[in-house]
Amino acid sequence: MGVIKRQTIKGSIYSYLGVGIGFLVTIISIKLLTTAQIGLTAIFVAVSGIYSQFSTLGFTKVIERLFPYFRDEENKHNGFVFLTLIVGLIGFLVSLVSFFFLKSYIIENYQSKSPLLVEYIWFLVPLIFFRMYALLLDTYNKMLFDATTGTILNDFVYRVGNLFLLGAYYLKWIDFSIFIWGYIFFLSLPAIYLTGLLIYRKQFNIAPKLHFITPNLRKEMIGLSVFGIIGGVSSIALKQIDTIMLGAYTDLSVAGVYSIIFYFGTVVLIPSVALGKISSTIIADSWKNKDLKTIDDIYFKSSINQLFFSLLLFILIAANTNNIIQLLGHRYQGTEWVIILVSLTSLIVASTGSSVQIIGTSHKYKIQTYSLGLLVVLSVIFYAIFIPMLGMIGAALGSLLSISGASLLRVYYLKRNMNLFPYRGIHFKCLAIGVFTFIVVQIIPSLDNFLIDLFLRCSLIAVLFIGLSYLFRISDDFNRMADKMLAQIIAPFKKA
Numbered sequence: 344m345g346v347i348k349r350q351t352i353k354g355s356i357y358s359y360l361g362v363g364i365g366f367l368v369t370i371i372s373i374k375l376l377t378t379a380q381i382g383l384t385a386i387f388v389a390v391s392g393i394y395s396q397f398s399t400l401g402f403t404k405v406i407e408r409l410f411p412y413f414r415d416e417e418n419k420h421n422g423f424v425f426l427t428l429i430v431g432l433i434g435f436l437v438s439l440v441s442f443f444f445l446k447s448y449i450i451e452n453y454q455s456k457s458p459l460l461v462e463y464i465w466f467l468v469p470l471i472f473f474r475m476y477a478l479l480l481d482t483y484n485k486m487l488f489d490a491t492t493g494t495i496l497n498d499f500v501y502r503v504g505n506l507f508l509l510g511a512y513y514l515k516w517i518d519f520s521i522f523i524w525g526y527i528f529f530l531s532l533p534a535i536y537l538t539g540l541l542i543y544r545k546q547f548n549i550a551p552k553l554h555f556i557t558p559n560l561r562k563e564m565i566g567l568s569v570f571g572i573i574g575g576v577s578s579i580a581l582k583q584i585d586t587i588m589l590g591a592y593t594d595l596s597v598a599g600v601y602s603i604i605f606y607f608g609t610v611v612l613i614p615s616v617a618l619g620k621i622s623s624t625i626i627a628d629s630w631k632n633k634d635l636k637t638i639d640d641i642y643f644k645s646s647i648n649q650l651f652f653s654l655l656l657f658i659l660i661a662a663n664t665n666n667i668i669q670l671l672g673h674r675y676q677g678t679e680w681v682i683i684l685v686s687l688t689s690l691i692v693a694s695t696g697s698s699v700q701i702i703g704t705s706h707k708y709k710i711q712t713y714s715l716g717l718l719v720v721l722s723v724i725f726y727a728i729f730i731p732m733l734g735m736i737g738a739a740l741g742s743l744l745s746i747s748g749a750s751l752l753r754v755y756y757l758k759r760n761m762n763l764f765p766y767r768g769i770h771f772k773c774l775a776i777g778v779f780t781f782i783v784v785q786i787i788p789s790l791d792n793f794l795i796d797l798f799l800r801c802s803l804i805a806v807l808f809i810g811l812s813y814l815f816r817i818s819d820d821f822n823r824m825a826d827k828m829l830a831q832i833i834a835p836f837k838k839a
Contacts, residue, residue, distance in 0.1 A: 357491065361498035362610055368505045369606055373671060375513055382595030383459045384526060385602035389583035391467055391530070394442065395474035396579040398434035401571020402427060403482045405564050407623055408704055410486045411631050413555070422552030424483070424541075430568075431479050435472050442468065459595060466527055473531030480537040485623070487546060496533040498613075504529030570712040574703070577715035581722055581746055585738040588726045593734065601735045604678045607667060608685025608739075611656045615649045615693040623700035630704055638701060639763055644820065646696030646765030647773070651818045653693035654777045655808050659801055660686050662784045666797040684739035691747040696765045698753040710756060718749045773817045780807045 372381055406427065413423040446464065481493035508525045511517045517525070541547035556564070586605070590598035622641055629637045660667070664679040702711045722745035729737030757763040784804055790796035816822055 357495045357499045359613060361502045362613060364499070364502040364506055365606065368502055368509060369603055370670070371506070371509045371513075373603065373674075375509055378596035378599035378674070379459055380519060380599070381602060382590060382597070382599030383463065383523075385586050385598055386460060386590055386595065387463075387467065387470060387526070388530070389586040391470040391474050392579050392583050393576060393587075394438050394467070394471040395478060396575045397572065398431065398438045398471060398475035399478050399571070399575060400430050400434040400437075401568040401573070401575055402430045402434075403478055403575060404571030404703070404708065405567045406479070406482045406486060407627055408567055408708065409560070409564060410483070411628055412560070414486075418552070419548035419550065420546070422548075422550060422555060424547055425549045425551040427479050427483060428476075428549060431476055435475055438471060438475075439468065442471070460590075463523055466523060470527050470530055473534040475534075477531070477534040477537065480534060480541065484537055484541065484546075486627075487544075492537065492540065493533060496536055500532065501529050504532070567708070570709050574708075574712035574715050577712070577719045580719050581715070581742075581749065584719070584722060585726060585742050588723070589730055589735065589738045592730045597735065600675060600678070601681070601738060603671065604675065604681045604735065605685055605739075607660055607682050608689055610660065611653045611686050611689035612693055613656075615645075615653065615696075622697045623704055626697060626700050627704040630706075635761075635763075642696050642698070642701060642757075642763055642765050643767065644696075646694060647767070647769055648818050648820055649693040649696055650690075650770060650773055651812060651821060653690050654773060655804070657686050657690045658777055658781050658784070658804050658808060662781060662800055662804060663797055665789065666793045666800075669793040670797075678735060681735050681739045684736070684743050688739075688743045688746050692750045694765075694770070695750045695754050698750065698757055698765070701757060701761075701763065702753060705761075707760065711753070714749065714752060714756075718745050721745055721748075769817060772815055773812065776808060776811045776815065776817070780804055780811070783807060 406423075410420075410423060413420050477493075477496075484492060505526070508517070508522050508529075511525075512519070512522050538547065586598055586602060589601055622645060626638055626641060629635075629641075661683055664682050667682065668675050668679060699711070702708060722741060725741035725744050726738060729741050731737070733740065754765065784800055784807075787800065787803070790799070812818065813822060813825055
């Protein structure tokens with residue numbers, strides 16, 4: 344757990360630095376870019392995310408589950424990097440063919456309502472290529488017990504790059520076309536950097552060692568890849584298809600507004616993203632060693648720690664929706680429920696801890712694939728029903744029903760089939776503290792100056808929630824950190 348704790352803390356620090364910069368990027372984007380331009384970047388991220396995930400041909404699942412059997416420093420991991428690169432190249436070529444087939448359909452359907460997408464559609468090709476290799480290399484790198492580099496690149500460097508681009512755009516050093524090129528570059532940078540890093544660490548040997556792959560191993564790799572394609576594409580589709588369908592049913596402007604609002608809700612998930620990357624490595628090795636005690640310990644601790652931090656963030660957001668809307672501007676009036684629904688979805692997902700990693704690295708990984716495929720179908724149905732009726736709120740409601748439903752079904756499955764369950768009485772104490780904190784803050788009347796109101800509410804929430812959580816020992820890990828910090832603060836006074 345020491346490795347998980349260190350890398351989770353480090354990853355979370357950079358993620359939250361990225362959130363701070365991302366907040367600036369969000370506010371500046373609203374002032375400098377049109378909603379259609381913001382929508383274009385959101386569609387780029389969503390479409391390239393699904394295509395790049397498909398382009399891996401499910402090999403990320405092979406890396407997560409089977410790399411422990413290839414791991415061998417002296418033998419250069421038995422040609423594993425070669426396999427990774429070849430599979431990625433084949434997957435990209437397949438995606439490229441399908442992209443050319445769909446291009447005419449996209450142009451025909453988006454020409455009138457979203458001409459920007461048609462104008463810049465070719466930018467998707469390099470973006471899909473680099474994001475695909477970023478997925479593969481980041482998964483490989485985290486199996487080498489480095490889960491933080493990918494987080495730094497995706498959550499921190501990417502947003503710093505966006506801030507730089509917006510500054511250059513504001514100063515009229517670049518036009519929007521160059522801005523998009525820069526945007527593509529910073530989205531592609533993780534693949535380039537990870538390649539250089541792995542070469543520097545001498546973990547990028549591309550010599551093939553196909554003799555290492557026995558018939559049984561080959562059969563298992565193919566099976567994992569097939570289910571990895573379904574599971575991987577389904578997983579990313581659950582996160583991105585709302586933006587794509589919202590753009591299809593409405594236009595890029597509505598998708599742009601939704602992407603800005605969606606950002607605030609997904610902030611709640613940051614602790615779980617950092618923890619999930621490194622915990623999957625430890626869990627995969629634990630399955631290999633049949634160490635269920637370690638898996639159960641990780642499951643419980645990941646759940647309560649993520650609930651603690653994510654619930655704090657949820658309350659901070661839910662109690663300040665009016666202030667957030669005032670900060671964003673009049674164009675975002677009426678989106679309060681979108682923020683709450685997206686944040687609630689993220690909170691439920693976070694509370695389930697490492698359930699995804701436990702099932703995904705176990706011998707029961709196929710059930711996760713089946714369930715994800717079914718949920719994508721249900722999600723499309725939900726969005727098709729709710730988006731035409733409720734617009735952005737319909738998209739957020741569809742996300743709540745589909746993504747939260749998937750998360751809770753995983754918890755049920757682990758309890759029924761593996762006797763693993765993350766929730767204890769301490770979870771209910773945490774929720775009770777959260778409800779109490781939210782009620783107290785809501786009693787306070789709103790102040791005329793929304794910035795002062797925002798500061799006071801956030802301060803009161805932090806004091807109440809963190810203080811009560813410390814008192815009732817909601818998270819042992821947090822209490823140990825707090826005790827250590829308090830001891831360092833008090834130490835100089837004791838010496839005096």
